[in-house]
Amino acid sequence: MRVGFALQATVPCAACHAPVAVPGLVESCPCGKCGARSLLPPHLWRSLFGELAFAEAAACAEGDAVTVTDTEGGSTVVYGRRQPRCHRCKLELPVDSLDRLARVGHHDCVCGGRIRVREADALARSLLPAARFVVRESTPDAPGPAAPPFILVAELSEGELARMVALGGEDGAALAAADPAASADTLGALAQSQDWTARAGVARNPSTPAEVLSSLADDEDSDVVEALALNPALPPPLCERLCGHDDADVRSKAVVHPRTSLAAIRQLVERGESDGDVLKAIATRADVDTALLDKLRIEGDTDVLAVIALHPSADEAMLLALAHRNDSDVGRALLRRKTLPLSVLRALTAEDAMVTEERVRAHPSYPLLAAFHRRVNVAIGIGVLVVVVFLAAVAVFSPAAE
Ligand SMILES: [Zn+2]
């Protein structure tokens, strides 16, 4: 089926910065104010009307349009879904006759208006591969304050149109961005979306090309960069770059990424990383060595220490230091280790304010003999006490020698 997309663009004049209404799909156009020509190279056109713009236009109702203003660049674009019509009387053009009209170069409307019709060129197809005709361009060199939208007519199958509508519709971009089967082109287009959920979807998608991932590393929305840090296919240099991100939530994700090297993490700690969540995340990595773990112990708060207490690289000296912290959370974490040196168990009972002796004795590493000795000592103690009391009683109650 032949589907029309109405496009309208206003760009700043290269010389005087006055807004210039672009008359059609042209590679340069004159300024109505100063007369200077502004260049409109293909890459500029593609940045104005990307794949996503056509998808959003496809999702519009006939006659509706989306307006996007780039406040930094100074351009404004309008795009929507519109079958080609005469701009004077609004009568629809016969879309099935466009091939013939393109050969003539125009369509003469019953109202007397003349509408330009031409075949789509390489520029039109670079914007929308299915483009077949360009209709209703204004006379390219007639500078004016406003140009009516021109219409790109594309030949689309129902399936292709449905895919565009799904992509351009509400939440469509986010859903498409999260789809691992999405094409590199679609993901590249969605990475430019105004909708941060779409950009986050692209960032987390393992199918996203490396250069697109790289462009998202500087996204202004830290949630997008956080999603990037969760992408299992993130290249190692990007993993390491995210370890230096300003946002601690991003760093917390980046430091546990399997592709982040231990060297990068060591560097981060040596540079003075002080965020508790980041240090805690580092301590959960199984490959952290004893030296690095000790640095984390010195910097870390209780939460970090509780994680270190369970780390396989923690040696006896470190565990002992943790036991001497006399912190119930750290103590309980230590007792969750399958084996503990006796020195640590002793320290836990000695220091104990919060960890009960019972818990320490219940630990599988607590020597049975020590427990037994303890019980024997208590039994002997009670025995001695009983004997002393008995002897005292005997001394008091025995009849005094006459
Ligand atoms: Zn100008």
Ligand SMILES: [Zn+2]
């Ligand atoms: Zn007309």
